[in-house]
Amino acid sequence: MSGHSSYVPKTGIERWLDVRLPIIRLAHDSAVSYPVPRNLNYLWTFGGILAFMLVAQIVTGIVLAMHYTANSMLAFNSVEHIMRDVNYGWLLRYLHSNGASMFFIAVYVHIFRGLYYGSYKAPRELLWILGVVIFLLMMATAFMGYVLPWGQMSFWGATVITNLFSALPVVGETIVTFLWGGYSVDNPTLNRFFSLHYLLPFMIFGVVGLHIWALHVVGQNNPTGVEVKNVQKDTVPFTPYATVKDIFGMVVFMILFAWFVFYQPNFMGHADNYIPANPASTPAHIVPEWYFLPFYAILRAIPDKLGGVMAMGGAIVVLAFLPWIDTSKVKSMSYRPIGRQLFWAFVVVCIGLGYLGAMPAEGGYVIASQIFTVLYFGFFVALFVVGLFERPKALPTSIADSVLASKGGSAARVATATAAEPNVKG
Amino acid sequence: MAHATDTSTGTTRRDFLMLATGAAGAVGIGALVVPLVSQMAPDAQTVAAGAPVDVDLAPIAEGQAIKLFWRGKPIFVRHRTKKEIDEALAVDVATLRDPQTDQQRTKAGHEQYLVVFGNCTHLGCIPLGTAPGESKGDFDGWFCPCHGSHYDSSGRIRKGPAPLNLPVPPYAFTADTKIKIG
Amino acid sequence: MSRTSFRLALTGLTAALSLALFQPAAQAAEAGPKPPALSWSFSGPFGKFDRAQLQRGFKVFKEVCASCHGASLVAFRNLSQPGGPEFTPGQVAALAATYQVKDGPNDQGEMFDRPGRAADRFPSPFPNEQAARAAQGGAYPPDFSVLAKARTYTRGFPTFVFDIFTQYQEQGPDYIHALMVGYKEPPAGFPALLPGQNYNEYMPGHLIAMPKPLSDGQVEYPKGADGKSPVPETVDQYARDVAAFMVWMAEPHLEARKRLGMQVMAFLTIFAFLLYYTKKKVWSRMPDGSPAH
Numbered sequence: 001m002s003g004h005s006s007y008v009p010k011t012g013i014e015r016w017l018d019v020r021l022p023i024i025r026l027a028h029d030s031a032v033s034y035p036v037p038r039n040l041n042y043l044w045t046f047g048g049i050l051a052f053m054l055v056a057q058i059v060t061g062i063v064l065a066m067h068y069t070a071n072s073m074l075a076f077n078s079v080e081h082i083m084r085d086v087n088y089g090w091l092l093r094y095l096h097s098n099g100a101s102m103f104f105i106a107v108y109v110h111i112f113r114g115l116y117y118g119s120y121k122a123p124r125e126l127l128w129i130l131g132v133v134i135f136l137l138m139m140a141t142a143f144m145g146y147v148l149p150w151g152q153m154s155f156w157g158a159t160v161i162t163n164l165f166s167a168l169p170v171v172g173e174t175i176v177t178f179l180w181g182g183y184s185v186d187n188p189t190l191n192r193f194f195s196l197h198y199l200l201p202f203m204i205f206g207v208v209g210l211h212i213w214a215l216h217v218v219g220q221n222n223p224t225g226v227e228v229k230n231v232q233k234d235t236v237p238f239t240p241y242a243t244v245k246d247i248f249g250m251v252v253f254m255i256l257f258a259w260f261v262f263y264q265p266n267f268m269g270h271a272d273n274y275i276p277a278n279p280a281s282t283p284a285h286i287v288p289e290w291y292f293l294p295f296y297a298i299l300r301a302i303p304d305k306l307g308g309v310m311a312m313g314g315a316i317v318v319l320a321f322l323p324w325i326d327t328s329k330v331k332s333m334s335y336r337p338i339g340r341q342l343f344w345a346f347v348v349v350c351i352g353l354g355y356l357g358a359m360p361a362e363g364g365y366v367i368a369s370q371i372f373t374v375l376y377f378g379f380f381v382a383l384f385v386v387g388l389f390e391r392p393k394a395l396p397t398s399i400a401d402s403v404l405a406s407k408g409g410s411a412a413r414v415a416t417a418t419a420a421e422p423n424v425k426g
Numbered sequence: 427m428a429h430a431t432d433t434s435t436g437t438t439r440r441d442f443l444m445l446a447t448g449a450a451g452a453v454g455i456g457a458l459v460v461p462l463v464s465q466m467a468p469d470a471q472t473v474a475a476g477a478p479v480d481v482d483l484a485p486i487a488e489g490q491a492i493k494l495f496w497r498g499k500p501i502f503v504r505h506r507t508k509k510e511i512d513e514a515l516a517v518d519v520a521t522l523r524d525p526q527t528d529q530q531r532t533k534a535g536h537e538q539y540l541v542v543f544g545n546c547t548h549l550g551c552i553p554l555g556t557a558p559g560e561s562k563g564d565f566d567g568w569f570c571p572c573h574g575s576h577y578d579s580s581g582r583i584r585k586g587p588a589p590l591n592l593p594v595p596p597y598a599f600t601a602d603t604k605i606k607i608g
Numbered sequence: 609m610s611r612t613s614f615r616l617a618l619t620g621l622t623a624a625l626s627l628a629l630f631q632p633a634a635q636a637a638e639a640g641p642k643p644p645a646l647s648w649s650f651s652g653p654f655g656k657f658d659r660a661q662l663q664r665g666f667k668v669f670k671e672v673c674a675s676c677h678g679a680s681l682v683a684f685r686n687l688s689q690p691g692g693p694e695f696t697p698g699q700v701a702a703l704a705a706t707y708q709v710k711d712g713p714n715d716q717g718e719m720f721d722r723p724g725r726a727a728d729r730f731p732s733p734f735p736n737e738q739a740a741r742a743a744q745g746g747a748y749p750p751d752f753s754v755l756a757k758a759r760t761y762t763r764g765f766p767t768f769v770f771d772i773f774t775q776y777q778e779q780g781p782d783y784i785h786a787l788m789v790g791y792k793e794p795p796a797g798f799p800a801l802l803p804g805q806n807y808n809e810y811m812p813g814h815l816i817a818m819p820k821p822l823s824d825g826q827v828e829y830p831k832g833a834d835g836k837s838p839v840p841e842t843v844d845q846y847a848r849d850v851a852a853f854m855v856w857m858a859e860p861h862l863e864a865r866k867r868l869g870m871q872v873m874a875f876l877t878i879f880a881f882l883l884y885y886t887k888k889k890v891w892s893r894m895p896d897g898s899p900a901h
Contacts, residue, residue: 038894063465080681080754083861085471088461090861091868232896240890247451248883255876262869263653263775266757271780274758274858275750284812355765443889447882454879474685474727 006033030216035235036242037222039403043113044220045249046106052250053103054208058201060096061145068148070194072187075150076276094265100142101268102257104291107135115322116343118331119221125323127214130207132320137204139292139316144197146289150190151273156286158185158193164299167309184279224402225331226395234399285360293357294350298376300361301369311373318380325380327387335393338386346379478608480600483539491556493544496607500544501595502556502568502581503605510566510579511537517578524591528580531594541597541605542581546570548588553577568592642761643786643810646848648778650855653870656863657856662693664839665853668827668846673752676744676818678732681753682857685726691863692856700726707731745804747817756780756851756858780858781851786810788847791820822846 007028009015018025067086069078082089111131114120120128147158162179166172181188219228228234236242260267268290272283288296295312302308318325333340353372359365396402468476476497483503486492491504506514514528532540546553553568553575554560563569564585565578575586582591597607649658666687669679684704687695695703704724709731712719724731732751734740741748750758760779763771771777790809794801798814801807808816822843829837839845856862893899 059462063462066465067469077681081469081471084681084686085469087464087467087469089465089469090865091461092465094865237895244883244887244890248880248887251876251880251883255873255880258869258872258876262865262872264772264777265865267772267777271758271760274754443882443886447879447886450875450879450882454875457875470685470689471683471727474683477725477727 005029030212030238031243032237032239034216034238035219035228035231036238037220037228037234037399038236038241039222039224039399039406040220040242040245041223042245042249043109044222045246046110046113047215048246049106049250049253050103050110051208052253053099053106054201054204057096057099057103058205060092060099061198061201063092064096065198068194070148070191072150072190072277075148075190079149091261094261096145097269098257098260098265100145101260101289101291102253103138104142105256106253107138108291111135111319112347114221115346116333116340117221117223118225118326118328118333120323121225121326121331122323123218124214124221127211127218128323129320130211130214132316134204134207134211135319136316137200137207141197141200141204142289142291144193144200146273147190147193148197149273150277152275152277152283153270153273153286155185155277155279156282157288158189160286161288162189164309164312167306169306186279221331222399223332223334224396224399225335226397226399226402229398230400287358290354290358293355294353294376295357297353297357297369298373300357301366301373315376318377322380322383326383327385328383328390328392329387330392330395335395336386336390337393338390339383342379342382342386345375349375349379476608478606481605481607482603483605484603488538490558493552493556496595500552501607502540502542502544502592504540504556504579506538506540506579513566514578514580514582517580517582523583523589526580526582526591531580531582531591533599536599539605540579540581541607542592542594544592546572546575546588547583547590547592548573548575548586553592640809640814643779643782645776645778645782646785648781648852648855650852650862651778652775653866655866657691657693657852659694660838661849661852662856663695664829665849665851665856666693667829668822668850669752669853671827672821672846673850674730674733676733676740676749677752678734678749679730679752679857680732681729681751682860683727683729684724686860688726689860692860693853697726704728744817747804749818752854752857754858756784756854758858759783778855781855783810784851784854785844785847787816788822788850789844 005025005028007018007025009018009024014024017023064082067078067082067089069075079093082093084090086092114128114131143157143161147154162176162185165175165179168175177183179189179192180186181192270287270289272286275283287293295315298315299308299312302311328336328339330336330339333343349372353369353376356365356369356372361369396405479494479496481494481503483505486503486505488505489507491502494501494503504510511528517528519525519527528537531542544552544556548570549572551570551572553563553570555562555568555577561569561571563576565576567577567579567581567584569576570586570588573587575588576584577588577592578584580591581594583589595607597605600606649656649661669677684700684707687693687703688697688700704726707724707728707730708721709724709728710719711722714720733749734743737748757780761783763779787808787810790811792807792809794807794814798807801815804817805815806817806819807814824842827841827846829839829841832838839849859865
């Protein structure tokens, strides 16, 4: 996709720099002249939104670390010190805690966009796998960050999640002891979690660099899933076209972000985390943050310790194999009558699992969780099977053609919709 | 947009729109900087803890000095002897690096008490000369061992690299032997 | 998304919900009534504390609650800062001086008591949790500093989704108020109360160690011009006032937050509109000059 660079150094300094360290050329090629499919919809702005959220989390996090104390005796009060005494401390802390949730909202949209439009398929397998790696790193970072205020949910979340590793045969107990740095979750645990919570975002930053590099090698997917054939006709330069669209997307996303930060700052948190950690008493309902709930539901659905952990891990790892699980030749679900329904069913299953993860693990909830866990993994099996026999709709010959067709007006759209019906039933 | 012709009005409108958007973006980024920078300033608890403190000078015998802390900084309070006061008054102010009379550095009627910040004005070390037995330097005041600055019995810089006299903190006598610093 | 897949999605969602929603009906009956949602001056995007209410709430806290409950994160100086009860700094200094605060060690190496200063935090009634439990028959009176944010009740689906839009977030004060007015005789069939147990309608499990703390006329409120308190001196009013005061203690910058929020929202909305039209302009022509979609 990169091909020939269109950068022309204008001044003497730029020419001098260009033969020694072509950093301006790199920036120009990847953020200005980089060709972007002209038919991207707003779901494609979430990559930029995620980059913004990562930087926002790192900036607010560094600032919060200037005031936070990673000591089990002082951590809770130091967070409250930030909330009460530090200038704009309440803002920075609420930006950071709600920022984590917004980060996950954006990443889930980003993931489901990739799922719908088949962005994991050749030649983007590695791009997708790097994304799964980022997702895993995000989960680790978010989990350790949630431990830092040292409230009841912090403490018991840390206890439960670290105990997951004890399910591993032979080495499990040793791993858990090493995670704790003691015989239970205590000050050493908090201290190392703080260290890692500070480290991991920079690892995410690095993997995001690879993710973007891989993206710029293979180019962006687009709603048709048809690759760029003619750069002139099918693409627009990143700047100004994608830049202004991405910034618009970011600002709209910021409105949602600000709504929570300023008006509902504790909506996505848990009240129990305003109770200082107490190793002698577990809260009645311990639940992880909302973004972990679907996986938590899968964990609890399996009535076996190791089995539950394996199922939960598998639910994430299976995503990395998606490029080879999906057998369809067509990328975009827009042209896959059955695949599309599978996709929406999967969305419902994930939301359902999220709901069940928040409910107590008893009676009907457990049975429902088990059904939904089967459905979750069933999606991947179905995707494999359906791809073998599904008859996709006709793809547009090029991106430019699809843009022209959609300009044709509603008449053309109705025609495609009715054409889709027999396929669905068949 | 069909009417995006390059007429003069069209260009003006586009320029204005771009300008307004760019300006709004700049304002937004500027506003973001405010909390990020102002969080570096002392927080409310630190500011509140820096409220004035009361000090009782009665226990300080003539010729002795004490070290106390206000806002995290050391403050020297010296109960000067007659000899020390006379030395301080005898200096020709015009010859000083940072010209100040002894009267400017003490409170009238309480000349025996000298109250100064205890950080060398060179690079912030604490000069010797407060505790008994410590070197008071060449001028019966304080001597900073870090880089060899000598202060006289009025806390004025006399020799060495320090540029200024030891500053006098804001304080007032609330009784004959009681002061409020701050 | 075609109509069929939408239908499928709906069916799935309904199935998921019906599976899950059968369950909580039984639980809800057991958990007792939900605290009524009161109207608070500080709710909503323009919410502000009622200064007089915070001052009354402080009086209730000081005269009743503070004998067992601490507020260890709150400093006297907070009482005069903007957005709170806004006592004058002079009132705060005088109030602080009535408390004895542990300080030290002095030159003899001993801890000593001195009159409080504005910068001091509220002294807790007990030196530590163990001492509190020992004095309270095993129960621990929780610290009030962030309690209004640490107490809640289940809103349930779909109410919690609506809460995003209505900005309802006053579960804490609603629960605290309900708890104060929820002391009742146990219903028939309820197991006999042991010593140190009290029945409360809104307490999860209905058993609470704290005896009914408030009674009508217990705290004398400042009189108005007519020689009477402008608000009734009742348990209900005391509970409202102290709950509001506790919200302020837990969220002392609430007013500043909501005020800044309105400015940020206004700015972002304008900026978004500007960007939208800029984006339309940019996309109105393709790089080769041809008009776009």
